[in-house]
Amino acid sequence: MKAFRQVAVLAAAAVIALACGGSGGGTSGGGSSSSCSKTYKVGLVTDVGKLSDKSFNYDSWQGVLNAQKDSSLCVQARAIESSTQEDYPKNIAQFVDQKYDMVVTVGFKLGDATIAAAKANPTVKFAMVDYADFTDKPPPTNLVGLVFQEDQPGFLAGALAGLQTKSNTIAYVAGLESVPAVVKYVKGYTNGAKMTNPNVKVLGIYQPESGPKDFNDPDWGLQQANTFFGQGADIIFGVGGNTGNGALLAAKQKSKTCIGVDVDQFVSYPDVASCLMTSAEKHLDIAVKQSITNMVKKSWQSGTLTFDAKNNGVGIAPYHDYDSKVSTDVKAKVSDIATKLKEGSLATGVSTP
Amino acid sequence: MDLDVSWGEVHALLGENGAGKSTLMNVVYGLVRPDSGEIMVDGNRVEIGSPLDAIRLGIGMVHQHFMLIPPLTVAENIILGQEGEFARGLIDVERAGAAVRKLSSDYGLAVDPRAKVEGLSVGVQQRVEILKALYKGARILILDEPTAVLTPQEVEGLFRIVRSLTDEGKAVIFITHKLAEVMAVADRITVMRQGKVVDTRKPAEASLAELARMMVGRPVLLRVERKPARPGAALLRVEGLVVHDDRRQVAVDGVDLAVRAGEIVGVAGVEGNGQDELVEAIVGLRRLQAGRVVFDDRDVSRKSTRERLHAGISYIPADRHRLGIVLELPVSDNLVLDHYGQPPFARWVVRQLKAVRTYAQRLIKAFDIRAAGPDQLVSALSGGNQQKVVVARELSTKPRVLIAAQPTRGVDVGSIEFIHQQIVSQRDAGLAVLLVSSELDEVLSLADRVAVMYRGRIVSVLEGEQIERERIGLLMAGVA
């Protein structure tokens, strides 16, 4: 049959196409050197934000990659991106089935799935980034929740904003109010600003609707930011994934000043580098790498692992392009506050549960 | 087979559907490659591998289904393919229009170059097709069934155009299956049957009956033999009927008409005078604005089409492909299209395919439908046989009233004869027939009474001796 011959030709073309490209394959290079007696396999499952989200998944994955690069840890890492939240259990199971030693899951949305998997697979270690709500007391011993004191970097960012604002009006555009981390950032930001500048006015809004666009509605973020600029704000803090990124973009377009969140957005979101004064960071990479190190070095801690100023788990990012626009005096003041937070001699005034 | 065409002549290619006329012309136009044989133009052997080759040789073709782009203007359609000559980025509409205007005045083909094709009547669209071919430099023009879609008046116009073309020395090949037309327009007639040339004649040397015999391969009755009607009680009455067309204009304007059992009432009229709307209103496909439809002394005006059909009204719609059959379904399903759900063809909601097939086999035989079997797709049948499927379906449900709209349009001579005989024999068995036809000959040969429709009204109902071609023609034109 002529038709089948033609299919064969197509198939042959396919093989040729594949063969030509055979040499291109390159996955993230393995860190396991010859000195390793055992290679630890670590898998990471993203939430629906993807590895390229310039924020959460990206930074957590950097932590895993840093562990892989550290030859003393003998880690080999892989990631699976989740397309829908229905895939979470399945993607975790993929790593378990492949006999991975540890699974890192990113974001509170994977919480239920991770806890269930930890209970079902006691020999595998699980780390949840930014989530530690355990319904079981005590939680499974193979499970750790990595959480952050977001009020501290928020406080630092707010302190800086309070010193830098010319209109005495600053603003924030935040994700869902039902997510405690978001609220802590915002409250820290507000308190920090009020401390350095008692006359400051803080405008802000949380994303109201709960739906598929949680943390992923940059258009809305941009719109809200523009509203605040119209009300006189000259600095905006974007707190909430892509929604917050929308606010940053608005600042860039209107030549205002912006403050990023979670990671150093100068690196992760270079589009807004020109307006970015700093970012209120949680060092997800440090936390993730720490939890992997605990697993490899047999110093595993289960339960909740809190990262704060003391263990360098949070902070604010470098000023980058704003270095010249922030006076030495202001820098010193902010640095002083950071040191006091680290020592514990200064509190943010935000109650932490 | 052999065929030769001379410059300055109209050469008619006559044959039934499927006799091979169109295939032959597709070979000449480069759409189909011949298995053997050769084509010569002006004595030189030519290779025609594609329509482009044909156009270069001066061969133009007007297809049965027009190849025009409706939203474009006449001029745009005509210069399509050569629009570069009028364009430097933008098309120079003025210059293109002028070129088209000159061409149309040269040949007496009046068209407005700026009119959009979608707004033109079928006859004018055909002129655009002819102009398109002439514009591309056609010296040999092939017209494939050019009258199939035209009204009698438009046919007249077409014949005049064909004449003026041949006066210019061009050759025209006129493909048709209509006998009267070839006698009227052709210089020579080549009759084809089953892919072979039967004979080539001049009109003066041939009679209608002889041509028909050559086409069909056996003697054909050109006039239907029928006994005088013995009408009974009125089975179908329409009273004071007012119906709108699709544009919500009044199309049927207060029509009263009665059809009695055992008679054929013909509705004559130029197409577009409300006949379609009248028929659709009777079978329940179009809303009544006023008046009522009475079947067997019962008012059925508010009944659905299904209820009317099941009560005993049969309907042969004018547009076979659009309304009469479902091309993608087999012959058997088409034969039960309007009573598929009744016993024995269905039990509860389950179709009884065996019963359908048996029934279909019976009808295929009784109505001489040339199909491979009941399971063959109806799209694979010739036009005549498709129409026989419709006629067989509508006449086999023991109807009491038959609404037959253009029952033989686009049907070959052999099938026309058969369909006419069927209608007449059912009339003799007591069927009330309302026949709507734009072919005056059909009305004249079948109808016991003739109602002439003009601008939505029945202007006259003629009986017996009153039924004359001249008189009806004048009434149709709104003169009398």
Add this chain to the structure above:
Amino acid sequence: MSRRWRQLLISAVVVPLASVVAGFLVGALAILVTGSDPIQAYSALFAGAFTNHNAAAETLVSSIPYVFLGLGVALGFRAGLFNIGAEGQFYVGALAGVFVAFSVHRLPGIVEVPLALLVGMAGGFFWAGIAGVLKATTGAHEVITTIMLNYISFLLASFLVNTKGLLLAPNVSTPRTPDVDPAAVLVTLIPGSRLHAGLLLALIAVPIVWFLIERTTIGFRIRAVGFNIDAARTAGISVRRTIVITMGLSGALAGLAGIVQVLGVNKHMTDTVAAGYGFDAIAVALLARSNPWGVLPAALLFGALRNGASFMQLETQVSSDLISIIQASVIVFVAAPVIVRWLLRLREAPVQTLQITQREEVETTS
């Protein structure tokens, strides 16, 4: 081989198969561009879909909703209706069914399961029926109305599932409904896997839908309307009623997919439970050429792609988004048989083309 069978073979088997091959080729190009090895990626995809531990069972789990949804969309196609709203009907079916399934208690499974399934189907029937009624009465195109109804159902599901006092279960990190009654859960077919009895329902649904289309008077009306709406009306078929019923049945199958997914896999409902299945199903139905039997292999293919994607990413770090590229290309080739025929040098005209046209529906006097 007779001409007709050859034609059938080409249109029903060769062209879809070639479209799939071509889709994978386009996918391979995309993998190459991103600097990975297509052979490795596709091997991992295959392993993740079939040969890994539980992979075959998981592929079947992913295929089950595709079967119901594909059948539903295909049914619509047969009447010339383009039901884009399967995703939304999935939600409404799941919502209606899950409400029954977590509200009932202490009834035997033989009662609870069919009850939940029926209510789920009714939900889908009702939701799609709205689009059907709108089309039949006002001529509003079903593509537009079903898209709009999708949004309403997404937000409705989100609202009900996220709101305390409505369907939100207490103390959960991801908003979801309470678990369904244990007796309402579809039994697991292979212990240790998630493969549930929905597979059997899907396998039964195929011949039932085939029978409905090919052997019943309803199916005959659906096909007649789909092939030639004017001829159908002329033959006395009520086009309006057929449109409403077809849309309803199409939606009922989508709703069934939803409640089966809830009772079989999740045991509760989230506001993302449809997970794009309903949109993919349009592709499944196209690939199946609207033939119920064709839905089975098409659903299996899409289930395998969906299920194998994560292992492919694990093994080769090729993004699971690649699957969307493959799916989309397959559909481009299926929807454009001309391209495939040209690639294969097949001259014959397509046997079946999908018509999406706005038709005027004026019916009899009322």
